[in-house]
Amino acid sequence: MAGASLLTLLDDISVILDDVSVMTKVAAKKTAGVLGDDLALNAEQVTGVKANRELPVVWAVAKGSFVNKLILVPAALIISAIYPPLVTFLLMCGGLFLVYEGAEKVIHRFWPHALPHDEEQNARRQANADETVDLVAFEKNKIKGAIRTDFILSxxxxxxxxxxxxxxxxxxxxxxxxxxxxxxxxxxxGLVAGIVKIDDAGLHLMEQEGNFKQKLGKVMFAAAPKLMKFLSIAGTLAMFLVGGGILVHGIGFLDHGVEDIAHLTGIFESVTTAILNGVIGFIIGAVIVGIFTIVGKMRDDDTKSATH
Incomplete structure (x- = not known):
């Protein structure tokens, strides 16, 4: 009798594991697009870090990401069981944050005088140029920002x-x-760690004997900065695509409008949807940046008036 019960239990466990395996594959396929954005964003986050500090920074962000998942998995299960609409609201907040961050980067890049001077970025550049400066304090801010972004994507x-x-x-x-x-x-x-060390791997191969290894090393070394630049651009675009997608799906009339317009493009429907999500994401992000900039200037003016 006990043996039969054990066999039944093992059979139930086997069925559950089979179901879990199938559902995990389905879930992985559905999240593939976001995973690509996550990779681009996280690789972009370590740009500007000294070569000997890249892996420690990636490891620090990875540990933060594990903590994020440790919070998010049980929280998502609890919220979905108690009050499912709250999940959508929290995602919308995350989408607003992503498009804001993306718009701020774009505006700083193309219209630097439109926003307040980025003292932190200048200080980081000076620190990178000075061998005597301890970059840990600067890295902490970068790591915190990367973990915040990871939290939303996760x-x-x-x-x-x-x-x-x-x-x-x-x-x-x-x-x-x-x-x-x-x-x-x-x-x-793991992929981010590999990407940021491509140039070091290229240098190592260039120092080896053998014509093929040296040529491959030169290609890898030359490709590394171009790849990082591409990932930087892709990471910023991902903020608009992911953040805009979250906001569009959460706002009924926008979702229907995007679907209707995208449907008119036929086989390019998915591409059109992504482009529209990105454009809407940028517009919303730019508006938020504008609001924060105006409020910040008003506060500065009030502070100056109070001191005189």
Missing amino acids: AEIIVIALGSTASATLLERSLVLSILAIAITIGIY
Whole structure:
């Protein structure tokens, strides 16, 4: 009797694991687009860091990402069980943050005089140029920013994965989210670590014997800065695509409007949707940046008036 019960239990466990495996694959496919954005954004976050500090920074952000998942997975399960609309609201807040960050970067790049002087960025450049300066304090701010961005992208990934397991039991959903959270964190930050060390790997190959190794090393070394520049641009675009997508899906009339316009483009529907999400994301982000800039200037004027 005990043996039969054990076999039944093992059979139930096997069925659950099979279901979890299938649901994890489905969830991974549905989150693939966001994972690409996550990779681009996180690789872009380590630009400007000295070569010997790149891996420590990536490791620090990866640890923060694990903590994010440790918070987000149980929180998503609890919120979805108690009050599902709150998940959408929190995602909308995250979308606003992403488009704001993206718009601020674009405006600083193309219209630097439109925003207040970025003293922190200048200080970081001076510190990078000075070998005697300890960059830990500067890195901490960069790491905090990267972890905040990771939190928002991780939240979206987990919510999308949660939606793909709507018909599953609580145990199955918990296992799917946990497996996916661990796998994407290891995968994303493993790739980021590899990307930021391409130039070092190229230098190593250039120093080796053999014509092929040296040529490959030269190609890798020359490609590294171009790849980082591309990822920097892609990371900023991802902020608008992901953030804009979250906001569009959360605002009914925008969602329907984008769908209607994209549907008119036929086979390019998905591309049109992404472009419209990105444009809307930039517009909303620019408006938020403008509001914060005006409020900041008003506060500065009030402070100056109070001191005179």
